[in-house]
Amino acid sequence: MIAILKRELKAYFTSMQAYIYLALFVCVTGVFFSLICINYGYNDFAANVLSNFYYMIFIYAIAIPILTMRMFAEEKKQKTETLLLTAPVSPWEIVLGKFLACFAIFLIGLLIVSVFPVIIAVNGNLPIANTISGYVGIILFSGCMIAVGTLISGLTEEPVIAVIVSAVFGLFTLFINVIVAILPNGVIATFVFFGIVILGIAVLFYLDTKKLWISAVVVIAGAVVTVGLYFWKTNWFQYGLTNSLNWLSIEKRFEEFINGAINLSSVVYLLSVTAICLFVTTRVIASRRWR
Amino acid sequence: MLLVENLVKHYGNQEALKGINFQLEEGQIVGLLGPNGAGKSTTMNIITGYLGATSGNVKIQGMDLLEQPKQVKKLIGYLPEQPPLYEKMTVREYLEFVGELKGLKPREAKQEVAEIMNKTNLHERENMLICHLSKGYKQRVGLAQALIGNPPLLILDEPMVGLDPNQIIEMRELIRSLAGTHTIMISSHILSEIETICDHIIIMDNGQVVAVNETKQLEREHANPKQLRVIVKGNKQKIHKILRESSLIKRYSYIGETEEGVYEFQVISAQDADIRDDVFLLFSQNQMIVYSVNVEQMSLEDVFIKVTGKEGEE
Incomplete structure (x- = not known):
């Protein structure tokens, strides 16, 4: 794993990718910092800059997708995939090596822009606790989004598709509140939503295994669970659609950190999503053998 | 292994x-x-x-x-x-x-x-x-x-x-x-x-x-002992005559002149046995010098074509 991590880091810096990314990241953060903190005198860097809505759109819909898009696509193109898959390393080591390299680049960027809160601390009054919890939040949230990007990059061979899908996912998590507000509620809406999700999963299973009975089992199991939920938790089911989407909202958990609270359940949630995405990526990589 | x-x-x-x-x-x-x-x-x-x-x-x-x-x-x-x-x-x-x-x-x-x-x-x-x-x-x-x-x-x-x-x-x-x-x-x-x-x-x-x-x-x-390559020095007409008249030989064909006065033939035996010795004696009795008699080797290429039924791509 260390070998892959080292190589990936080197590759980021021998191509222009890392430099372009870091320049863009620092530059955009600087613009937000001078506009918000210096111009208007807001002193909470984490709350006013790092979790500024437009700034988050930049990071999660532009910067991170750019960083993750080439992770696996490049290996496919250069045929170096063969080397990794026939070497005595497990898919976990491959995925983790790549993920950590990407995460490291992100952390380097974050480290550089940490001069901004230091500037505030030197010249004024920095709310230390809020800044720390905000940093913990942004690191966990970004790790999560990089893991999602890793998974998307592992699923597609085209970097362009990877970047678009990751960006759409980033926007979706950020706009989930807006989307939830305009969605209908009620039992029928929940049934329709669950139906679509179950069918989608069944289709994915079918495409992967080409066995109809597996999909049929998925549909039947999904239907039983849905109907069971309807009778067991009728109240929850009334707002099932919005409840599910809110639960899925990674960004909602992130907000707590910005408000200065490090909530254990949110930490666990973000780490779990990261781990699940990476685990699914290892399965995707391993399943390539069974084409 | x-x-x-x-x-x-x-x-x-x-x-x-x-x-x-x-x-x-x-x-x-x-x-x-x-x-x-x-x-x-x-x-x-x-x-x-x-x-x-x-x-x-x-x-x-x-x-x-x-x-x-x-x-x-x-x-x-x-x-x-x-x-x-x-x-x-x-x-x-x-x-x-x-x-x-x-x-x-x-x-x-x-x-x-x-x-x-x-x-x-x-x-x-x-x-x-x-x-x-x-x-x-x-x-x-x-x-x-x-x-x-x-x-x-x-x-x-x-x-x-x-x-x-x-x-x-x-x-x-x-x-x-x-x-x-x-x-x-x-x-x-x-x-x-x-x-x-x-x-x-x-x-x-x-x-x-x-x-x-x-x-x-x-x-x-995959070699075939019935097929021989013979290189003989002597009169071309006379060689033709000997090959044609021998009962050991089913069929033969002229391949070419390897040096001046030296000719190469492909010879197919009438029996299943190896007739290299007989061919040698046949010419030496007629006072002709045999430079070589070989069972025709099949090259790997021929073997390949034989077992796959296809031409190898070169």
């Missing part, structure tokens, strides 16, 4: 391998021969663990590839059809990375890479980016990569493709120098290559193994 049992591979509905069986002994150099699309690369990809087989087993030194993937993969050095090179790395960086990937410590990797670069003549290019290397050098880096970690089994998929004649000779010598310490499996659709390097041959066609044997044995097995 390597045991392949009942290997079957489906790509969707297409059956790429239909139950492949063969065995490699320690120290052999084996050629895997077959027309394009015969399943050579698929077989090699499965042996190295890059692809999964639909059914069947691969065992290396008694260990199953699926049960102990890490240990088994350590025993294999693989050069795929397209060498897996990171274009933006220098030769040395790349090889050191492969060393570490195969589980060597950074210092061990450095040392081993230096040795292997010596062996493969890569020293003068060690600091060049791989994307600036010629095809021949890239192929050599690919081979060097397979040699790292000193794996006892080398799987080389079409190692000579795209090389110029000089590079082919170099590559051939390099592979030969590895014989003895390694078991080597080379795939190719070019017969002459295999013929000069390999002592054993597996011929595949259409997802099946159609012939397995020692190279020389294979040529001998």
Whole structure:
């Protein structure tokens, strides 16, 4: 794993990718910092800059997708995939090596822009606790989004598709509140939503295994669970659609950190999503053998 | 060393391998021969663990590839059809990375890479980016990569493709120098290559193994003792007359004049027996000098055409 991590880091810096990314990241953060903190005198860097809505759109819909898009696509193109898959390393080591390299680049960027809160601390009054919890939040949230990007990059061979899908996912998590507000509620809406999700999963299973009975089992199991939920938790089911989407909202958990609270359940949630995405990526990589 | 049992591979509905069986002994150099699309690369990809087989087993030194993937993969050095090179790395960086990937410590990797670069003549290019290397050098880096970690089994998929004649000779010598310490499996659709390097041959066609044997044995097995090549010095008309009138000979044809007054004929015996002695005596009784009498050897190419029913692509 260390070998892959080292190589990936080197590759980021021998191509222009890392430099372009870091320049863009620092530059955009600087613009937000001078506009918000210096111009208007807001002193909470984490709350006013790092979790500024437009700034988050930049990071999660532009910067991170750019960083993750080439992770696996490049290996496919250069045929170096063969080397990794026939070497005595497990898919976990491959995925983790790549993920950590990407995460490291992100952390380097974050480290550089940490001069901004230091500037505030030197010249004024920095709310230390809020800044720390905000940093913990942004690191966990970004790790999560990089893991999602890793998974998307592992699923597609085209970097362009990877970047678009990751960006759409980033926007979706950020706009989930807006989307939830305009969605209908009620039992029928929940049934329709669950139906679509179950069918989608069944289709994915079918495409992967080409066995109809597996999909049929998925549909039947999904239907039983849905109907069971309807009778067991009728109240929850009334707002099932919005409840599910809110639960899925990674960004909602992130907000707590910005408000200065490090909530254990949110930490666990973000780490779990990261781990699940990476685990699914290892399965995707391993399943390539069974084409 | 390597045991392949009942290997079957489906790509969707297409059956790429239909139950492949063969065995490699320690120290052999084996050629895997077959027309394009015969399943050579698929077989090699499965042996190295890059692809999964639909059914069947691969065992290396008694260990199953699926049960102990890490240990088994350590025993294999693989050069795929397209060498897996990171274009933006220098030769040395790349090889050191492969060393570490195969589980060597950074210092061990450095040392081993230096040795292997010596062996493969890569020293003068060690600091060049791989994307600036010629095809021949890239192929050599690919081979060097397979040699790292000193794996006892080398799987080389079409190692000579795209090389110029000089590079082919170099590559051939390099592979030969590895014989003895390694078991080597080379795939190719070019017969002459295999013929000069390999002592054993597996011929595949259409997802099946159609012939397995020692190279020389294979040529001998498919030779036909009824067909002789005779080179005789003497009067051409008289030779024709002798051949025509002999009861031993069913049929003959004139091939050409090899030197002035020396003629070559193809002779087919009337019986199943070897009639070389009789042909020699026949001419010597007539005071003619026989320069050579040989059973017509079948070249590997002929064997190949015979067992696959196809022309090999050259």
